[in-house]
Structure formats: C-alpha cells, structure tokens
Amino acid sequence: MTAAPASFRLDLSGLDTRPAQVWGGVRLVPLVRPEPITDLRLHQELYEDEYAAIPATRRTHYLSYIPHGFVADWTRDGTPAAAYGTHLGASASPDPLPERVRVRPPRRLAKRASRTRLRFLPLHLALDGYLALHFGGPAVVWEQWSDRALRRGLSPRAEEAYAGHQVRGLADALRVFELHPGQCGLVVYVADTLAAAFVVPHPDDYRALHHTLLLDLYGELIHHYATLSAPVPDFRADLRTAGPINSAADLRAAVTRQEHAWAAFHDTTMAGGLLNAAYRAHTVRRLDRFTLTRFLPGFRPRQENHIGEAITDDHGRIAYLKTFRLSEPQTRRGHLLDRLAAHDWHLPTTATALGLTEPELALRLNTAGFSALLR
Amino acid sequence: MLDDSWSAYGSGVKRRRPLAAALACHFLLEALAGEYTALWTSGRTDALLARPSGPTPLGRRVLDALDTAPQRLLIVSDGWDNAPPGLAAEVLRVWRTRLDPERRTSVVHLNPVYDAEGFDVRRLAPTVPTAGLRDAEDLPALVEFARFAEGRTDLAELTAHLAARTARFLAPPEVSPR
Helix, strand or coil: CCCCCEEECCCCCCCEECCCEEECCEEEEEEECCCCCCCEEECHHHCCHHHCCCHHHHCCCCEEEECCCEEECCCCCCCCEEECCCEEEECCCCCCCCCEEECCCCHHHHHHHCCCEEECCCCHHHHHHHHHHHHCCCHHHHHHHHHHHHHHCCCCCCCCEEEHHHCCCHHHHHHHCCCCCCEEEEEEEECCEEEEEEECCCHHHHHHHHHHHHCCEEEHHHHHHHHHCCCCCCCCCCCCCCCCCCCHHHHHHHHHHHHHHHHHHHHHHHCHHHHCCCEEEEEEEEECCEEEEEEECCCCCCCCCEEEEEEECCCCCEEEEEEEECCHHHHHHHHHHHHHHHCCCCHHHHHHHHCCCHHHHHHHHHHCCCHHHHC | CECCCHHHHECCCCECHHHHHHHHHHHHHHHHCCCCCCCECCCCCCHHHCCCCCCCCHHHHHHHHHHCCCCEEEEECCCCCECCECHHHHHHHHHHHHHCCCCCCEEEEEECCEECCCCEECCCCCCCCEEECCCHHHHHHHHHHHHHHCCCCCHHHHHHHHHHHHHHHHCCCCCCCC
C-alpha cells in the first residue's frame, strides 16, 4: 500500500450491458467489450493448454495479472500457494512470482492440486484474509491465523462462506449460460441481489475464467437467498409501449430502444448499489498505463457493501474487476478493522472513539474472530 | 433461421442433436426450396463450420429474416430466446398485426428440443405455430401441417389434405426406366 486512500468510483465505460440470462433464482448479466484490451492479459501460467495461444510466444509486449486467491505452483517446489491479492506484473520480468501465502489444501482437494492449478483459497479463509489484506496491518500474522483457521475454523464460527457450487442454481446457471461474443465480464445476481461483479480485459481470459465463478466464495447472505428464493422473472422485451410502428425501420428502432432501456435500467438501478457507491481506494501498484487498486466500501450497516480489487487504465476505466459482496457480520468485522486501522491499531483510543470501554472492544474483537490478529 | 447458439449443444446424452437437426434442415431446404436464405443466430455464413456457441438473439435475427421479404419463414430453434428474452415473440406479433396483416409471409417454428417441464416443445410466440421436429426428414410434412395449427382453416381442408397425403403414400411407385 503506497498511497493514501483516495475516493474511487467504479467506471464501467467501455463495457456494454447485454440482456440478462435467468436460471431459477440466478440472474447473470453479461458485460461485453466492443474493443478488448490486448496489452493486459491473464498470467500465462494460469492458462490451461487449450487457451495457451496468447501472444507471449510471439514476444509481444504485454502486462500480466493474476487474480486474488489463484492457487498454483508459485513456489516452484510443487506445493500449492495462493496469490495473496491481485498481482500486476510485466510478462517479461525475471521474477514473476506474486506475493503469496502457502496453503495446505484439504486432502480431498489434493488430487486436483496436482494439476498445479486449483482455484481459490479454501472456503472461509479467502474473504477474511481479504479483509485483512485490505487493511494491510495484520498481514504479518495472517499466515499463522490462516493456518489456525484452516485446522479449527474461525473461532467462534460467527458465519460461513460458501463456495459457488453450494449456492443453489449457480452451477446450472453458469453451465447453461450462453457466452456473448466479446464478453469480458459478468454480474451475478442471486434473487436479484448483486452477489459479485467480475470483469477481465480480454474475452479469451473470460472464457478461461468463466467456470471459476463457481469456485468463488459467496457470503451466507447469498447462500440463503439462493436457497429460499423463488425463480426470478425474465425482463421480457415489450414493444406495446413503443409507439406507432408502420415500417420495418420503425420496428428495428423500437428493438434498439428496448436494448438501450435494459442496459440503462441495469446500470443505474440493478447495479446501482455497486456503481454509485463511493469507495476508498489504495493504489497498490502502477505499471505502464495500468493501476492496481484495492477498494473498500463505507461499511454502512444493513446496506450493500462490496469489497474488491480493480485494475484501471489511464482513463480510469476498468480493465479488471473482482468484487465480493460482504455479508452483515463481515461488514461489522470490516467496520471494526476500519476503526482500528484509523487509530493505528491502538485499542484504548479506538475504544474511546467507538464509545466503548477497552474490555468491551476486546470482547467485540473476540466475537468477530480477530483476537489472534491483535496480540 | 437456424439456431446455433450454445443451447444447441442439447444434452449430454444426445450431444449437439439440436444443432444437427438445424444443419440437416439447412441442407434439406437448400435442395427443396427454389430460393433459400440461411440465417444462423451467430451470424455465421458457412453451415459446415457450425458449432454451438453464443447467445440466442432470435428477435434481431427474425428482423433480419423478415427484411428479405420471404414467402415463408422457417425458424429452427429450441425457443430459448434470451438476448433479450421474448423479443422474437414481440417482433413476430408486431409484424403480424401492424406490418403484414394480410399474411404475405407465413411463419413456422420447428423445435427440435422437447421441453420436459411443459410436456411439449417450447413455443416462441402464441401467434406462430410450433411443431416438434424429431428428424429433419419430417420437415416438409410438418411445414404443411403447421398451417392447420394457425386456426385459419377448417376440418374439411384438413381431411382433404390427409386424404391427399394418404393417396400419395399408397400410390404405386413410379417405375424408373433402367
């Protein structure tokens, strides 16, 4: 973290919203780039053989990125490690290894790990690690803490996170989803609640990563909504209000208006909680014309709070974006960390600022599962 | 109009059957029709390179098809119109009510996919007759039958049609000179 937090807004210009595809309670909204970004690509190592035809072999210059939590053989000794935070680097650099944490995969995952490619940190680690990552401070203790959490779970287990395949309907929705030509992103809604937004620079990257949405983590909120939700309705096209149509050209114009109406509705209303919110951003790295930032929401209780990482270009447009929807306990946890970070991790001043006594704050930290971070 | 969207992959049991049906229809129509224009949903022009991919923008494609002022529009699709949903039905409705009330163009939807939920094939629009297509060789018969499903003919015509078909079926085959 190099720069002071700056206010930050997500700017999805350059990405067109296409009609949503619905499966049960899951609504998937594709984002299409008319012009893909070619000078920023997924790290070569993360491509499976079938997608290996990216320009590195042709010695073209491009920058590479590695999404947060990607587990691969980063250590070169056969043990899997997870990329700790999204990584932005030059493809030709001699040491392309990202900052990473070692993970010991549960035994049943070990077989898949032998392919040196296993996506995402085991369950509940990623999001809380993510929170910790965003505040920088406890990162030193994170590995110990993750090790303990892996063996014993969060203590007390205040909440749970769910892998995508546990979110009812998501697997089928992603399977039957019809990828648009030029698609570079997807916004996932569960029971019409924004669960995650995912944007990459190039359609090939997107095709390689589409199925990893299933291996991502979703908070308990999303899991509950998916379990309890009735199927959501389609937003069907309706030309009855289109005015008089007297020629084929009129009909075509009405169809175009329908498409624009949907895109505008989605960008301003459905994704409003994500796009209109103000974020505090830390610039992690600047490279060429790209900037990697981590952004934090305002941690407003009982509202949409998204946390995430983004790579923006020199015009501030999103090249890479990954967001997580925080659940209510995570928002509270983030709020605590936020306050602590604001007071230099000093308990007494934080307690005074929150209007609590020190033991009360310590208790709250304990119940939030963060006691180990603040020894 | 032929559907080669990702859903034409069909099921894991009968892989790419909907696409195969569409492809067979393409070649059959090319041979049978006097003048024939193929429009794939993906915008592909070479039928031999067809593979299931992409969304199903049926509405736009129907519009493109109607622009060529055809005598008959055949839609071979599983009926999952999703880009945006329901647009094809709206376009067909407006076309029928506002732009072509005298029915110069007849529209038939053939669906190669049985929808287990509705115990029937999925319809595209209430104004368009839909028939299930099991084998592409049924295509001429289905298209002929489809006009009876529009409800603009009476029983006598249907009986006459069936009698004619029966007679054709029972007629001794023409002996070709050897």
